[in-house]
Amino acid sequence: MKTSLKQNIAINLQPLNQCVRVTFNYDVHFTRGLFKLDNPLLAQAIAPDGQSTPKPVVTVIDGGVIQYQDELLEKLSVYAQHYRDVFTLSGEPIIVPGGETVKNDSRFLEQIHQSINVGGLCRHSYVLAIGGGAVLDMAGYAATTAHRGIRLLRVPTTVLAQNDSGVGVKNGINAFGKKNFLGTFMPPYAVLNDFDFLTTLDNRDWRAGIAEAVKVALIKDADFFDFIMTYADKLANRDMQTMERLIYRCSQLHLEHIASSGDPFEMGSSRPLDFGHWAAHKLEHLTNYNLRHGEAVAIGIALDSTYSYLTGLLLRSQWQQILSTLKTLGFALYVPTLTEQLDRPDHPHCLFRGLTEFREHLGGQLTITLLQGIGQGIEVHEVDLSLYKDAILMLKNWEVS
Amino acid sequence: MKTSLKQNIAINLQPLNQCVRVTFNYDVHFTRGLFKLDNPLLAQAIAPDGQSTPKPVVTVIDGGVIQYQDELLEKLSVYAQHYRDVFTLSGEPIIVPGGETVKNDSRFLEQIHQSINVGGLCRHSYVLAIGGGAVLDMAGYAATTAHRGIRLLRVPTTVLAQNDSGVGVKNGINAFGKKNFLGTFMPPYAVLNDFDFLTTLDNRDWRAGIAEAVKVALIKDADFFDFIMTYADKLANRDMQTMERLIYRCSQLHLEHIASSGDPFEMGSSRPLDFGHWAAHKLEHLTNYNLRHGEAVAIGIALDSTYSYLTGLLLRSQWQQILSTLKTLGFALYVPTLTEQLDRPDHPHCLFRGLTEFREHLGGQLTITLLQGIGQGIEVHEVDLSLYKDAILMLKNWEVS
Numbered sequence: 077m078k079t080s081l082k083q084n085i086a087i088n089l090q091p092l093n094q095c096v097r098v099t100f101n102y103d104v105h106f107t108r109g110l111f112k113l114d115n116p117l118l119a120q121a122i123a124p125d126g127q128s129t130p131k132p133v134v135t136v137i138d139g140g141v142i143q144y145q146d147e148l149l150e151k152l153s154v155y156a157q158h159y160r161d162v163f164t165l166s167g168e169p170i171i172v173p174g175g176e177t178v179k180n181d182s183r184f185l186e187q188i189h190q191s192i193n194v195g196g197l198c199r200h201s202y203v204l205a206i207g208g209g210a211v212l213d214m215a216g217y218a219a220t221t222a223h224r225g226i227r228l229l230r231v232p233t234t235v236l237a238q239n240d241s242g243v244g245v246k247n248g249i250n251a252f253g254k255k256n257f258l259g260t261f262m263p264p265y266a267v268l269n270d271f272d273f274l275t276t277l278d279n280r281d282w283r284a285g286i287a288e289a290v291k292v293a294l295i296k297d298a299d300f301f302d303f304i305m306t307y308a309d310k311l312a313n314r315d316m317q318t319m320e321r322l323i324y325r326c327s328q329l330h331l332e333h334i335a336s337s338g339d340p341f342e343m344g345s346s347r348p349l350d351f352g353h354w355a356a357h358k359l360e361h362l363t364n365y366n367l368r369h370g371e372a373v374a375i376g377i378a379l380d381s382t383y384s385y386l387t388g389l390l391l392r393s394q395w396q397q398i399l400s401t402l403k404t405l406g407f408a409l410y411v412p413t414l415t416e417q418l419d420r421p422d423h424p425h426c427l428f429r430g431l432t433e434f435r436e437h438l439g440g441q442l443t444i445t446l447l448q449g450i451g452q453g454i455e456v457h458e459v460d461l462s463l464y465k466d467a468i469l470m471l472k473n474w475e476v477s
Numbered sequence: 478m479k480t481s482l483k484q485n486i487a488i489n490l491q492p493l494n495q496c497v498r499v500t501f502n503y504d505v506h507f508t509r510g511l512f513k514l515d516n517p518l519l520a521q522a523i524a525p526d527g528q529s530t531p532k533p534v535v536t537v538i539d540g541g542v543i544q545y546q547d548e549l550l551e552k553l554s555v556y557a558q559h560y561r562d563v564f565t566l567s568g569e570p571i572i573v574p575g576g577e578t579v580k581n582d583s584r585f586l587e588q589i590h591q592s593i594n595v596g597g598l599c600r601h602s603y604v605l606a607i608g609g610g611a612v613l614d615m616a617g618y619a620a621t622t623a624h625r626g627i628r629l630l631r632v633p634t635t636v637l638a639q640n641d642s643g644v645g646v647k648n649g650i651n652a653f654g655k656k657n658f659l660g661t662f663m664p665p666y667a668v669l670n671d672f673d674f675l676t677t678l679d680n681r682d683w684r685a686g687i688a689e690a691v692k693v694a695l696i697k698d699a700d701f702f703d704f705i706m707t708y709a710d711k712l713a714n715r716d717m718q719t720m721e722r723l724i725y726r727c728s729q730l731h732l733e734h735i736a737s738s739g740d741p742f743e744m745g746s747s748r749p750l751d752f753g754h755w756a757a758h759k760l761e762h763l764t765n766y767n768l769r770h771g772e773a774v775a776i777g778i779a780l781d782s783t784y785s786y787l788t789g790l791l792l793r794s795q796w797q798q799i800l801s802t803l804k805t806l807g808f809a810l811y812v813p814t815l816t817e818q819l820d821r822p823d824h825p826h827c828l829f830r831g832l833t834e835f836r837e838h839l840g841g842q843l844t845i846t847l848l849q850g851i852g853q854g855i856e857v858h859e860v861d862l863s864l865y866k867d868a869i870l871m872l873k874n875w876e877v878s
Contacts, residue, residue, distance in 0.1 A: 089507040089725055094732045096501040096646060096664050096741050106490040193653040198837050199743070221622070224649060224660040225742070245497060248625060252594040259625040260661060263497050324490055331495045340497050341626070342600070436599050 100263040104243050104327055106320075110231065110270040111151040119159040121229060121266045122202060131201055132166035133229075134191045136215040138207025140174035141233050144276035148206075163202070166195030174207055176365055178214050179249045179256075188218035192226060199223045202265070206231040208281075209241040209369075213259070216247030220262040227265035233273035235285020235319065236370055239326035243267050245340055255357065261341040269327070271320055279314075283406050284370025286311055289326040290402065291377055295351045295445060295453030296333070300325055305397060308404035350434075351445040351453055352376030358430025362413045374407035375414070375471075382467040384447040387460070394450050399474060410475035414468050421461060427468070428461055501664040505644050505728055507721075511632065511671040512552040520560040522630060522667045523603060532602055533567035534630075535592045537616040539608025541575035542634050545677035549607075564603070567596030575608055577766055579615050580650045580657075589619035593627060600624045603666070607632040609682075610642040610770075614660070617648030621663040628666035634674035636686020636720065637771055640727035644668050646741055656758070662742040670728070672721055680715075684807050685771025687712055690727040691803065692778055696752045696846060696854030697734070701726055706798060709805035751835075752846040752854055753777030759831025763814045775808035776815070776872075783868040785848040788861070795851050800875060811876035815869050822862060828869070829862055 107117050122131055135152065142148055149169060156165045170191060172184045188203065195201075203226050205215035212230050219228040232242030248259025274282065286304070293301035303325070304311070310318040333349055334340050356376035360367055367375075378399055385395035402409055417426040435442040441457050448454045508518050523532055536553065543549055550570060557566045571592060573585045589604065596602075604627050606616035613631050620629040633643030649660025675683065687705070694702035704726070705712070711719045734750055735741050757777035761768055768776075779800055786796035803810060818827040836843040842858050849855045 089721070091507070092505040092644075092729055092732055094501075094503050094505060094644075094664070094736060096503075096736055098499050098501070098742050100495075100497040100499070102495050102497075104493040104495060106492070189652065189659065193655065193658065196837065221659050221661060223658065224647065224662050225744075243493075243495075246625065251590065254594065257594065257624065258590065258622050260622060261625050263495070320490070328493055331493055335495060335497055341499050343626075436597060 100245075102263050102266055104267040104269065104331065106269045106271070106324060108270060108272045110268055110272070111148070111155045113155060113158050116159075117268060118155070118204075118229075119162045121268065123162045130160060130162060130164045132195050132197050133163045133202040133204050134166050134188065134195060134197060135169040135204045136188060136206070136211065136218075137169050137171050138174040138178075138211040138233060139171050141207055141273065141276075142171060145273075166197060166201075167191050172207075172211060172214070175210050176250065177210075179210050182249065182251070184214055185218050185249055188215060189222055192218070192222045197222070197226055199226055202227045202229055204229045204231065206233060207237075208232070208234040209237040212237055212242050213246070213248050213256070216262070216264065217249050217259055220247050220260045225262060228262075230264045230267045231273075232267065232269060234277060234281050235274060235323065236281075236288060237285075238269045238271075238274075239285060239323040240288040240330055242269070243327045243330055244334060255361075269323065271316065271323075274316070274319065279406075280368055280371070282314060282319075283312070284368040284374075286322065286405055287370035287373040287377065287402075287407065288330075289322050290398075290405075291351050291373060292326055292329045292333070292349065294377065294381070294398065294447055294450060295349070296329055296451060297325075298449075298451030300329065301401075301450050304405075305401045308401050312404060312406050351447075352378075352380050354430050354434035354444060355379050355427060358427055358433065359411065359413060362416070362425060362427070363411065367411065371407065374402050374405075375409060375411065378402055378407075378409040378471055379414075379464075379467055380444070381447055382470050383459075383464055386463050386467055386470075387446070389446055389448045389454065391449075394447075397450070408475070410471045415472065418465055418468065428464070431459065501646075503664050503667055505668040505670065505732065507670045507672070507725060509671060509673045511669055511673070512549070512556045514556060514559050517560075518669060519556070519605075519630075520563045522669065524563045531562060532564045533596050533598050534564045534603040534605050535567050535589065535596060535598060536570040536605045537589060537607070537612065537619075538570050538572050539575040539579075539612040539634060540572050542608055542674065542677075543572060546674075567598060567602070568592050573608075573612060573615070576611050577651065578611075580611050583650065583652070585615055586619050586650055589616060590623055593619070593623045598623070598627055600627055603628045603630055605630045605632065607634060608638075609633070609635040610638040613638055613643050614647070614649050614657070617663070617665065618650050618660055621648050621661045626663060629663075631665045631668045632674075633668065633670060635678060635682050636675060636724065637682075637689060638686075639670045639672075639675075640686060640724040641689040641731055643670070644728045644731055645735060656762075670724065672717065672724075675717070675720065680807075681769055681772070683715060683720075684713070685769040685775075687723065687806055688771035688774040688778065688803075688808065689731075690723050691799075691806075692752050692774060693727055693730045693734075693750065695778065695782070695799065695848055695851060696750070697730055697852060698726075699850075699852030701730065702802075702851050705806075706802045709802050713805060713807050752848075753779075753781050755831050755835035755845060756780050756828060759828055759834065760812065760814060763817070763826060763828070764812065768812065772808065775803050775806075776810060776812065779803055779808075779810040779872055780815075780865075780868055781845070782848055783871050784860075784865055787864050787868055787871075788847070790847055790849045790855065792850075795848075798851070809876070811872045816873065819866055819869065829865070832860065 172178045178184050203219035205212050219226045230242050232238040245261050245263045248256035251257035307318045356372035359372040381398045384390040417423040421428040445453045573579045579585050604620035606613050620627045631643050633639040646662050646664045649657035652658040708719045757773035760773040782799045785791040818824040822829040846854045
């Protein structure tokens with residue numbers, strides 16, 4: 077009797093199907109002079125709760141920014157004093173190195189956690205991160221894990237961070253020698269893009285950020301590519317107004333993609349915004365990060381566009397427009413690393429190992445985005461290595477021609 | 478001219494309002510004999526992709542479970558061998574201590590990350606965590622941060638984990654002496670509740686898990702409280718069939734709350750499932766975790782029910798039903814810690830400091846759930862400490878009566 081009752085219950089214990097829907101809202105603002113006293117944007121971003129007590133803010137600043145703008149700390153301090161009813165700086169700003177260094181050493185992460193602890197911050201407090209993509213990635217990982225998520229205010233200071241990484245939902249650091257081995261998918265509380273930061277960028281950083289705009293234009297928006305092609309000279313010559321338009325449109329496309337992809341936290345396999353990136357990731361690694369991310373992406377775009385042309389997906393004229401535009405922007409389209417160990421696809425120094433690593437990182441089957449026209453990406457799951465080899469050699473010849 | 482053009486653009490650069498919607502689906506299964514070869518549940522949970530290559534699985538096991546079920550490792554190994562087309566164990570199972578120990582020392586977290594790295598796991602691989610709530614919390618934090626999220630399979634082995642923490646969306650470890658200072662909100666890939674694990678629990682762990690069921694019944698479901706009250710004797714005497722029904726209904730209510738709360742990742746202030754928890758958290762801490770979480774929750778429920786009665790929200794008969802039921806289940810409703818430094822609310826050893834700490838953890842204003850009837854929680858934002866003092870003294874008298 078007892079047994080049959082038990083079986084009866086077992087049959088009734090159907091699995092519970094859980095569906096959790098989470099909605100994240102955040103604004104990406106565009107401004108100049110973020111820390112000028114008459115610019116209330118930052119204070120307004122913190123204040124919307126209308127709460128009476130000033131919110132504590134832990135600040136993390138990219139040392140590379142301080143180097144070019146040594147008055148930043150003073151301006152921040154005066155701004156905080158002016159808006160002291162809205163927020164207070166919790167502890168001294170944490171100044172960290174920019175670039176991959178800050179993601180390679182977990183002590184910077186721990187320093188932020190420590191400061192959050194000492195300041196007694198809660199989930200309704202803020203981490204204000206000012207810097208390039210690497211610093212934002214690291215500070216974002218710190219903020220989104222403390223108390224299971226403190227509000228993150230991103231102030232991206234490079235073209236790349238303002239139009240791409242800084243407006244998205246990814247945070248992370250490197251570990252075990254692997255890029256972004258640890259991280260979270262978690263949107264920021266707000267993004268504050270201040271164009272004034274761009275004026276002190278060196279030429280390489282100014283240019284590198286444009287590569288992601290070319291990428292998203294090529295797979296999503298022919299008009300935007302046309303804009304970049306038309307104004308490539310102006311962009312190369314640091315025309316600020318053109319750059320502002322580029323950043324605005326690029327971040328808009330990026331945000332639209334995240335919102336409409338159906339898989340913003342990338343639980344599936346498809347990542348169509350990764351055009352040109354399998355090669356870029358590998359090139360960065362193989363050159364010990366002497367290539368900036370954007371510089372590597374430009375080469376990746378050139379390579380995958382050439383391959384798209386060779387497979388018959390892309391017209392010759394379109395392919396030439398792409399390469400010419402990249403060239404006018406000032407990008408190198410070939411580095412000798414591309415041809416290293418080219419006949420040994422499994423060799424760790426061979427570019428083609430990047431395909432395997434890309435698949436491993438995504439999980440599941442290989443998915444590469446190619447072009448079937450300007451503004452039209454297409455996903456493929458198989459590649460022809462001999463055609464890719466031809467594409468590399470064409471880039472080499474194109475570069476010297 | 479240039480200036481006016483710039484101003485023109487600045488006006489057009491409206492903020493971009495981003496809305497990211499993420500949907501997480503996962504099933505909570507109920508079974509017996511999870512690692513019996515004729516039970517395909519675990520293999521099916523891993524296999525739904527229908528992919529041909531076996532998925533690597535890093536396994537983390539609570540040492541407390543192994544202690545009582547020393548055949549578990551062997552059974553797991555045989556099961557994996559049997560279902561080798563579906564998954565392979567990546568490395569040896571990682572055996573970790575149970576309880577808060579595993580959350581206090583970050584080396585256990587790092588051990589899992591290390592194993593994920595060595596095994597070359599990707600986001601479509603799995604971490605299988607078998608154990609009590611603390612082990613699941615820690616392993617979940619490891620899994621949800623590696624590669625920004627590896628699939629997490631939870632196998633909760635205690636009543637508390639099966640009906641409460643193990644079915645929810647929280648992961649975390651302790652840091653700086655603060656509970657869950659680091660963590661993520663991130664749902665598991667699946668939960669596999671195997672009732673057979675409960676047979677080897679000691680009496681305290683068996684009982685402790687029931688407290689969360691009493692809690693959710695009191696604030697959400699009068700019928701469920703009636704069930705617990707009616708079968709309190711059976712539950713105390715370890716009737717498995719009654720316990721299975723309790724766990725099923727409790728996890729169902731918990732899942733419904735998460736799905737329907739509108740704020741599953743707790744970005745706002747309200748956490749109505751925290752009934753009785755402000756006192757429970759403080760009591761656990763003040764007793765150096767000699768009180769189990771569930772035991773502290775039972776006292777917290779008794780206290781907040783008594784306070785609800787004293788404020789006139791709850792009828793005397795309802796209050797007595799609650800205390801009698803907790804008593805029949807075997808819970809102590811009073812510990813001397815409750816009265817320590819009672820007249821000094823700011824003293825670190827005073828229970829009332831728990832109110833401040835609770836508010837700080839949530840952020841924003843204080844929010845406490847009380848009862849306005851059996852099955853009807855109500856949120857309040859202010860409390861009367863002298864009434865709470867009376868409530869504590871009533872519990873003390875009730876206990877000795």
